[in-house]
Amino acid sequence: MCVGPFSGFWGYASVPGSVYRSYENFQRLWDDIRLDNSSALQLSSVWKYKRRVKVQKPCPNSTARNHFSMYRTSIMESPGSSGYLIVDANGGLNQQRSAMCLVLTIRVHIWFCYAHICNAVAVAGLLNAILVIPRFELNSVWRDPSQFGDIYDEEHFINNLKGYVNVVRELPEALMEIYDQNISNIPNFRVQAWATVNYYLGVVLPILRDQRVIRIAPFANRLTMNVPSHIQLLRCITNYKALKFSPPISSLAEKLVSRMIERSSMTGGKYVSVHLRFEQDMVAFSCCVYEGGEAEKLKMDSFREQEWKGKFKRKDRVIVPALNRIEGKCPLTPVEVGLMLRGMGFDNNTSIYIASGKIYQAEKHLAPLREMFPLLYTKESLATPDELAPFEIFMKLECPAASLRGILLSWQL
Template sequence: MKSKTQVHNGNVHSTDTIAGVGAGSSSSPSPPPSPPPRRHSGVSRCRRRPRQAKSSSHTTHSFRTLAAGIIGRRGVRYFFLLPLLYISGLLMCVGPFYALIRQPPLPGSRYRSHEVFQKLWQDIESDNSSAIELSSVWKYKRKLREQKPCPNLTALHQEHFVSPGLNGFLIVEANGGLNQQRSAICNAVAVAGLLNAILVIPHFEFHNVWKDPSEFGDIYDEDHFISTLDGYVKVVKELPEALMERHNYNMSNITNIRVQAWAPVSYYLGAVYPVLQKEGVIRITPFANRLAMSVPPHIQFLRCLTNYKALRFTSSISTLASKLVNRMIEKSSRTDGKYIAVHLRFEEDIVAFSCCIYDGGEAEKLEMDLVRQKGWRGKFRRKDHIIRPSFNRVDGKCPLTPLEVGVMLRGMGFDSNTSIYLASGKIYHGERYLVPLIKMFPNLHTKESLATSDELAPFLGYSSQLAALDYTVCLNSEVFVTTQGGNFPHFLMGHRRFLYDGHAKTINPDKRKLVVLLDDLDISWRTFKEQMEDMLSESDRKGIMVPRVRKINRKTSIYMYPLPECRCLQQFLVNQIDHNLDVPNNYSSRHLNR
């Protein structure tokens, strides 16, 4: 069809119609467009907008009024009800979810050894068929490597110790227990040799923990100490009168040098030596661990000489200690006179300091809190001191109980006929905790059970002297068991290495592994025994380990690992046996026939 153009009031409107497209299929023309809306003259569009705004404002106002009515009349109860509904829903949703994601206790984090013991007791009691012989416990032998020949002691003396003590006097104060004091004494001799000073017999500092007023001469033979070191380091019992008078007979007036821990040789030669030359006498307090392990060979020799030859217990201690050793041998007739010595650290203060939890419940917690407050005041209540008993146990930092020691030894193959010497202070609640150990090892002895009350009376109240008795009995045992670490077992292991061909003959249990096994209520006795036998074998292997020492670069303790530096002194003692040295009776024959 043709396009039509229409004109209305001067406006042109075009309509194009195509066949077949339109309203329906009709071919009739489309209706004309609607006329444009009429405008009222003189009336502007903007005058209508205020009416619309007024209408919208009215609607909003009505809505707010309605909402206020709802809140005012009914909303108060909903206002309190909605939070309750929200919290209830949260608990319903989160509670089961938290139960699903909550981590179970770490293996070994709980003390359940007593439950495992009750479960396994029948198997433990009946298992004596595979008992291990004490004489065949240690299978590893140290392979002797080719070593440089040892220098003649006379030549060593002439080269390094021609005129000892020319530079003045050295005074030290040793603190701590028996073996921390022993470490300080050995280091003091080494420093005196390094500075070419005269050493005054070390003074022992009184400590509130040990509460032992013993002095050097109460524990060690002073005359033997002085004579053994003569020619290497000059030792005197006290300062000359002239020096005491110069300082108004007051030791605190003498120049005191505070030395950093593990100070190297260079520090002593650069900072301490000039003061000694100027003053003629110096004090170094405190003196625990104030000398590095890496020192020149001739100074290291002084440590060996002091520890293994010069330090000899007094005759009163040595006499009773020898009696205790002989009585242990007599009571070990079923095992050819051989016995096990266990250093058990389960005293009240040790348990409290460890912050570990055992099976005493709330009463134990209250008791330990009181002990910690009394002994260490507010140390354990500080915000920066976080107590995590479960992590301490998993990390192997909790003291082993007598029960745990007994189960471990029975698992390793030691039967009920084995004699055990228990080196310890007063056991925490011993009337309860010692029962299972005695049940497993009836032949259990202590210094209190071996000695008469009259024999032990002079040593009561002197913890270091009592520790010296334990030290000697443990030194002579066929097997030594350490349970908690510290200076006592470290020195003892080193001393045993020095005496027994480089083998510590010490069971040092893997406590991280042990606590996991003793937390498993489903473990069988056979499985536990296999694990303990592996642990014994590992202690045997590590007992002969010798640290790699290059020149004077030593990082490990020479008191725990005395070889190779103390080897020459060891050979010297084999060739010239000194019967004043605290060694087993068969020391000479064992070494001469190797």
């Protein structure tokens, strides 16, 4: 349950904004919305980005590169590497890239660069280690079996890191024999969160040199943000140069973008892409109440217990749905997204691309959004069945938003 032991004393239920009423508001405003389309002049101003666009800074200059070469030479006890580094990237795709540094849009741009795979490369450089292609954990919630090569171009990754960090697809046979051909048999070294450079050099490096291989799992947030420029260089190169989607994903992505532009002729090829994060797992995890009444509450309680066990029943956990809504912590429903876009000035001639997994109660929640924006598209409406067929196994998994399944269900153009 999402209500802690003292929640009964919290009188938020009657506070404005504490109860979901967006669909009621839509019904009340619909006649005005339907009749009030922005003029061409007004709409054209919506597409303009009035702030000065920030120029993307390049990766650190040659000074940092020279410092890295000098650093790598300085920590070598003997010619060659210190050993092999294996990391298990856990979490959703955005977290995993930050272990590599990623969440993506299918325009083959990357959003949100925080901390795992970029960090894996940075740590390998810090330790003068050979990095084994990162493994993705099979998350108990997402149940996505996809691995690095399903999502990224491995050859591109390896080649773009040459001269900085050596990357291999697997351990040498001699080491695999020691661990009965099973990487999971390699003892897991648990690194403290946000570990410093000194921690890695003082604690991890000696063990790596002694054992010749080290496995770190989980790897989320295992390196401090504050690192020397020559190590930050590795994060940068990984994120902006080494990570590239695999050819099947890149090819289909470009087709979808092209088709969206073709279908947006009334707005000069411009369209709005919306990631509707309103799947059942997101609704359940938020502990927010919508309009489903007692039946919805029981369903969500059951789903939370099934997926996260006792996480929401801990005695120290006090979660009040009404307070969550007041504080803006509830996932936006499709109708709320539609009202927001209409309020911004986008009229019903605007093409909308919906990136999403299976929307919670989709028929009910998507209907008002379609009324506001009839030109609504998804990957299923843009791609042919044959084009989607190679990815079908991932699209049928039960839960949204991790690894390759996350790309397929949450493609943002």
